[in-house]
């Protein structure tokens with residue numbers, strides 16, 4: 001039996017809503033299911049705002065959260081009511097049965113449940129109090145209740161509770177007690193909904209990571225030497241994770257005074273041959289622009305992770321958006337080519353992170369890896385490769401005889417990458433500079449030199465489009481001619497794939513192409529895909545259609561845009577409506 | 592004291608035999624004849640040579656300005672960066688490779704206007720590098736505008752009536768920021784300058800050498816050799832360079848700038864601190880990094 005169940009837990013920050021979601025997704029992943037999970041909460045600061053933890057649990061690969069949830073848990077009435085509508089027919093709504101405050105008519109969840117939904121009133125508060133003497137463990141009661149009601153094995157939950165509350169004394173004990181109390185009640189409850197967990201199949205040996213944790217893991221597995229950063233939502237957790245892990249490996253991480261310093265130190269370290277990186281969001285990337293130009297001009301490797309949020313300016317810092325594509329590719333002054341990668345799922349974050357170091361070193365250039373809040377904070381079960389799939393050293397060393405007087409740091413070569421002498425190497429002394437220079441690195445502003453060096457800086461990146469063991473782009477779905485082709489990038493790709501499956505069910509010929517390497521742009525492959533499509537749809541989370549612009553500029557062909565800036569991930573239903581509309585016109589044309 | 596005659600041939604022989612020429616690049620400085628910066632580019636090779644630091648092990652990092660052209664005129668590794676960003680780039684280099692001797696150079700505008708936000712942090716972290724600040728009280732490269740160390744009343748093309756702003760006191764600032772070695776030298780006293788560069792490099796930690804240096808092209812009135820030569824003075828004989836209060840007092844006297852080491856102390860460097868974190872985390876310090 002296939003399993004595909006979405007659970008939403010809704011409450012305030014103080015009620016342990018996110019913690020409950022975290023335990024639930026880890027326990028289900030531990031049981032061998034695949035999980036995709038994304039929490040929504042109001043701001044960075046912890047308060048009493050509304051939190052929703054959502055997770056989709058499947059046995060087959062899924063690509064995004066679903067439109068409708070199968071199970072909703074309301075830890076309180078006020079925050080729960082607006083979400084009752086997201087539960088499908090015959091789905092379950094679990095809510096507090098015995099509120100201690102008297103609620104006015106219409107303020108209780110029970111009054112909002114549709115006849116087709118199945119209500120499960122639960123004495124959450126009372127069960128917690130009876131089990132532990134306090135109401136604090138309400139979130140554990142509902143976890144236990146879910147496990148009991150849906151006949152899930154207890155052990156994975158117990159394991160996670162143990163690790164999560166290790167060394168926290170009574171808290172661990174209380175949480176176990178509350179979980180058990182919930183479990184007993186759940187197991188004894190007569191089940192009326194049609195939500196059923198099948199066995200997890202042969203089980204997945206997966207780890208549960210969010211995008212930022214996957215980035216950190218990719219950095220570590222690629223042998224990162226130095227990290228420099230300045231905190232900013234939603235990128236900070238990359239640095240926080242590395243701050244724990246890098247010193248264990250003898251590596252150095254420094255919190256700098258601002259983003260200009262972060263990229264400057266990163267490039268300084270890169271100049272010595274170290275693998276170095278920084279992480280930021282749009283505002284920080286804007287500050288880094290000038291220094292990235294120096295990295296390009298001086299041909300120094302560096303890796304910059306950028307997790308996008310709503311902009312411009314401080315914008316909506318805790319909401320997701322894909323509006324920094326332009327600054328990532330074009331930001332800064334002058335002709336400043338760089339490599340830009342945009343992973344499309346959590347596993348991609350791991351791979352792009354590691355590969356970014358290879359590419360930075362191989363092509364001697366800054367590499368920007370673009371995530372967004374949705375991808376940074378989205379959890380997925382990821383099956384890790386047995387050994388890190390990254391090359392530990394991609395530098396182009398100087399041939400022995402070439403060091404000494406006359407060593408050409410910026411010499412013209414067949415692949416336009418010049419062998420690099422590192423500080424400390426005898427006979428390799430040279431100056432790197434942001435001024436235009438000749439092969440030796442000496443200042444040279446002659447017109448021929450500026451043209452030749454500009455060409456070198458651009459042409460050397462072409463090879464990145466063939467960089468080994470990397471998915472630069474990928475086509476999914478129907479082969480050959482299709483009614484609608486979707487061109488997508490970044491975190492939106494998952495929703496586009498779900499749309500494609502829906503389209504197939506409706507008899508629409510549909511294919512998706514995801515583009516991971518955004519600069520240099522795989523123009524030929526994208527144009528070939530567009531040739532196959534009667535209509536091309538480009539859904540993205542920005543107002544301007546930045547990816548659509550890029551495609552049009554690179555291929556010279558028209559596309560249909562679909563743009564949203566709600567601060568939330570794309571909705572499958574909304575993209576689907578566009579696909580239906582385009583499919584109709586496509587058929588009309590064909591007729 | 593009657594000046595001793597200098598015989599060119601003897602001097603040349605002495606210089607050639609000293610080994611310091613190995614630290615000079617083939618590129619001749621592009622500065623205006625008479626610019627104070629020549630003394631500095633003469634001083635650094637002597638200092639490195641005396642300290643036995645090979646050209647391959649030194650990295651001279653600079654910002655943007657006349658002063659920041661410096662790396663091109665010495666034969667070490669060099670990184671000519673951006674206006675104001677010399678200190679963070681230098682911090683990155685030193686953090687990635689402890690074995691390198693890192694010397695940061697730049698002008699008063701580079702360090703205390705556009706780059707002013709980085710100075711406190713390099714100082715408080717005690718990054719083990721040497722910062723040579725070339726203070727001519729003017730923006731030389733952009734042809735003579737007011738700088739954050741220009742005197743009140745100074746006339747330049749961007750302050751044609753007069754400069755209305757109080758100058759900063761960089762020495763006072765770096766002392767309070769936590770620099771562990773602070774000194775002042777004058778381009779008009781090249782021998783003392785060279786000795787002080789040597790001491791600054793030899794210091795373990797963040798050393799800051801403030802170098803008063805006339806811009807002969809764009810400042811004909813304020814900080815000329817004639818005026819500066821009259822104003823500068825030696826350190827009081829009883830100055831205790833371990834006394835931060837005394838150092839602050841010296842720094843406050845901008846009317847008659849004192850030359851010498853104001854302050855010197857020892858404190859763990861950034862590298863020490865980061866190695867401490869490695870130990871706390873249970874890692875092994877000195878794990879080989881991917882550098883040369």
Ligand SMILES: Cc1ncc(C[n+]2csc(CCOP(=O)(O)OP(=O)(O)O)c2C)c(N)n1
Pocket residue numbers: 655656657658659674697698699700701702725727729730731732733738
């Ligand atoms: C971001 C930026 N802004 C402005 C400039 C122009 N600029 C170059 S050097 C300089 C000032 C140089 O003065 P200073 O740092 O005192 O060095 P000096 O030339 O006096 O040695 C300025 C404003 C620049 N290169 N970059």
Ligand code: SF4
Pocket residue numbers: 621622623625626627628657658727731732805806807808809
């Ligand atoms: S303009 Fe002034 S500071 Fe620049 S080289 Fe000439 S004299 Fe020196």
Ligand SMILES: [Mg+2]
Pocket residue numbers: 656698699700725726727728729730731738
């Ligand atoms: Mg100046």
